[in-house]
Amino acid sequence: MSTITRRHFLTTTTGAGLAGILATGVPPARGQQREVSYLCWNNFAPLMDKKLAEIGQRFTKDTGIKLKIDHIAAAQQAAKYASEVQSQAGHDLVEMRMHFPWLYEGQLVDLSDVVGELEKKHGKVLSSAGETARVHGTWRAVPQYHAMFVATYREDLFKKAGLKIPDTWEDLYTVGKELKKMGNPVGIPISQNYDTISTAGPVLWSFGGLEVDKDGKTVRINSPQTVQMLEWYKKMFRDCMEPEVLSWDDASNNQAMQQGKAGWIHNPVSAYIVAKQMKLPTADTINHHRTPGGPSGRHETDVPRHIGIWKFSKNAEPGKEFIRYLLGKRETYDEFIMSADAFNLPVYEKLQDHPVLKTDPKYAGLKAEGVQYHCYGWPAPPSDKVQLITNSFIMPNMIAKAVTGTATKDAIVWAENEMKKVMAGS
Amino acid sequence: MAIGSVGVATVQARVSLRARVGELLDREAWLGPIFVSPALFLLLLLVAYPFCMALYFSVSNAFIGRPSHFIGIRNFINLWGSDAFRQTFQNAFVFTGAAVGFKLVFGLSLAMLLNQQLWFKRLIRGALLLPWVIPTALSTLGWWWMFNSLYSVVNWTGLALGIMDPPGPNWLGQRYYAMTAVVVVNIWRGLPFFLITILAGLVSIPRELYEAAEADGAGPVARFWHVTLPLLKPVLAIVVLFSTIFTFSDFNIVYVLTHGGPINSTHLFATLARQVGLETGRIGEGAAISLYLFPVLMIVVWAQLRFVRKQAY
Structure with missing residues (x-):
């Protein structure tokens, strides 16, 4: 029987340990402690970030999995995600807005099992959240909440002038003329920002128009419906709005409403929530109603936000556990949603009549039974080419050209050519 | 006796190594590159590498997180x-x-x-x-x-x-x-x-x-x-x-x-x-x-x- 010397023992155990570490790529201390990191945006409802941190601490206490949450400004998300994917290193979980799961399809873990469980509990995922998080039949991210575009109006001015709440975009033109005469114009941005697209989409769809066909290839912007849409924008710009909308960014319409200038804007409820929190005099005068419709129905834009897990993450399972913890338990999910004061609402069908809508009578207009939400580019699938059309602001620029003197037909032909060039690109 | 001779040899080796390094540093052909090398290393890492990557990307159909292929100057032509x-x-x-x-x-x-x-x-x-x-x-x-x-x-x-x-x-x-x-x-x-x-x-x-x-x-x-x-x-x-x-x-x-x-x-x-x-x-x-x-x-x-x-x- 051979004896084991001290030197022999140390050599063997050190060698085996090192081989194990090299094979797994995880140091022993980390291997024992489960930990996930989550990169999410700076929420426009800051209290929701606080609540997320609080829920995260409870998650660690209940499961023993350490959770590290980092925040990033919405404008920096695209650059940060691109760098994480290129370097194949970074966070485990990432917050993804709208079409991001389509951009990073090959880099995201299949989360169909988690979404399946959530749908069993909370009902089907809403249309736009499904269109954006389910990529080619696979859930690449788990829908968590959405902010929707509704009409925000000055109730006091409407009452004073005896104006009816507009049900269609044509009705809005009628009341908009009166509002402008009163010195409180309609505020719909026509500039290179995303709020412009969030309004232009529903207007175009309600007239029956579209940018790119369902096949994701055929450009359909050159149509009589687009002519109708542009003619509507031209008369709105002339009779109901001020030229300043040509320079607006995503926050300008909120500010115009909060400072008492605009009489009607199209935006998520943030204008009201901020006015309420800052105790602005306009807070009491603001109310909401549903987005107007048109001859082809009522279509609305929203911003669904999801949680994805990078494929390079070594902590996919603890990551899934956190998603289940946050969204799977009704009481935790409710608590999370309530913290946003109706800015971010649930994206599951059974939760549409949510208690948060009863916390303020001015949220009554946000009830969304039967509403079909769509993201930019609908009904085309959000391929990178369709997203390039969106991100190149072709539709806002087509409208800007039309309202500043370019003939309607010429503006449409310009947009058609630009879209066709994008579709023909590599 | 044997121990003493090893000690002397080590000291001699140290002296000769120091002398050789000193001699090398006295030569301009060696000293110049040594002084320049940290800056050169930083330039290569922080300027040359990203620049070469950008050059490669510009002649490829690179898309975040997907495999890319060389497409020549097609990007430059399409952009126009x-x-x-x-x-x-x-x-x-x-x-x-x-x-x-x-x-x-x-x-x-x-x-x-x-x-x-x-x-x-x-x-x-x-x-x-x-x-x-x-x-x-x-x-x-x-x-x-x-x-x-x-x-x-x-x-x-x-x-x-x-x-x-x-x-x-x-x-x-x-x-x-x-x-x-x-x-x-x-x-x-x-x-x-x-x-x-x-x-x-x-x-x-x-x-x-x-x-x-x-x-x-x-x-x-x-x-x-x-x-x-x-x-x-x-x-x-x-x-x-x-x-x-x-x-x-x-x-x-x-x-x-x-x-x-x-x-x-x-x-x-x-x-x-x-x-x-x-x-x-x-x-x-x-x-x-x-x-x-x-x-x-x-x-x-x-x-x-x-x-x-x-x-x-």
Whole structure:
């Protein structure tokens, strides 16, 4: 029987340990402690970030999995995600807005099992959240909440002038003329920002128009419906709005409403929530109603936000556990949603009549039974080419050209050519 | 005995190693590269590597997180078909030409003024440097408020003085006004660079030359044309060269003020590259946009450096 010397023992155990570490790529201390990191945006409802941190601490206490949450400004998300994917290193979980799961399809873990469980509990995922998080039949991210575009109006001015709440975009033109005469114009941005697209989409769809066909290839912007849409924008710009909308960014319409200038804007409820929190005099005068419709129905834009897990993450399972913890338990999910004061609402069908809508009578207009939400580019699938059309602001620029003197037909032909060039690109 | 001999051998080896290293360091052929190598390493890591990656991306159909293929110069050819890109190309030259031109004229004038005997000269010099010291994103945010359609202090002042008709210019919403706004902010931001560098050049011109010119009957204009300007030429060439490169590649000012709008009328290569490369994921096309002017800038740099060398020797 051979004896084991001290030197022999140390050599063997050190060698085996090192081989194990090299094979797994995880140091022993980390291997024992489960930990996930989550990169999410700076929420426009800051209290929701606080609540997320609080829920995260409870998650660690209940499961023993350490959770590290980092925040990033919405404008920096695209650059940060691109760098994480290129370097194949970074966070485990990432917050993804709208079409991001389509951009990073090959880099995201299949989360169909988690979404399946959530749908069993909370009902089907809403249309736009499904269109954006389910990529080619696979859930690449788990829908968590959405902010929707509704009409925000000055109730006091409407009452004073005896104006009816507009049900269609044509009705809005009628009341908009009166509002402008009163010195409180309609505020719909026509500039290179995303709020412009969030309004232009529903207007175009309600007239029956579209940018790119369902096949994701055929450009359909050159149509009589687009002519109708542009003619509507031209008369709105002339009779109901001020030229300043040509320079607006995503926050300008909120500010115009909060400072008492605009009489009607199209935006998520943030204008009201901020006015309420800052105790602005306009807070009491603001109310909401549903987005107007048109001859082809009522279509609305929203911003669904999801949680994805990078494929390079070594902590996919603890990551899934956190998603289940946050969204799977009704009481935790409710608590999370309530913290946003109706800015971010649930994206599951059974939760549409949510208690948060009863916390303020001015949220009554946000009830969304039967509403079909769509993201930019609908009904085309959000391929990178369709997203390039969106991100190149072709539709806002087509409208800007039309309202500043370019003939309607010429503006449409310009947009058609630009879209066709994008579709023909590599 | 044996132990003693090993000790002596080790000491001898140490001495000879130290002597050899010292000898090597005495040789210029070794010492030069040793001193340069840290900087060279940093340059390779932080400049050459990203640049080569960008070059590769620009000739590929790279998309974030997907395998890419070499496609030659197809990105560069396709880009020319885009109206937004052609507009950006034009904007870049208008923006750079106007901004560098004004910065040169104002910078030269201010430097000559500050080269005179003035009260509070140091305080004024310090104050004039401020725009260059403040982070661009922050200061541009200040300008954004000044040009904002709802709160514009520029319009408020213009209206109060009766030099503008209500509601005043839509600074960021109309193409010519928007371009004017971004050029103005770039001039404000870049002027101190011109001012300080030209001032340094002016200070180094010997007083005797001016005295000799004055003795020959030269007036202020003649002294400027025949003494100041010729001696400042190398400095001006370098300042214009650097400023042209920085201005062509400007990003912050346009990104904060206009996001490239209205109707792409203020987009520059950097802002368009971000929109296409990062927001849409088409890194190949984004890299091609940012490198489009690289050959032209290379020629400009080469020509100007050649000019500077001629002036110097």
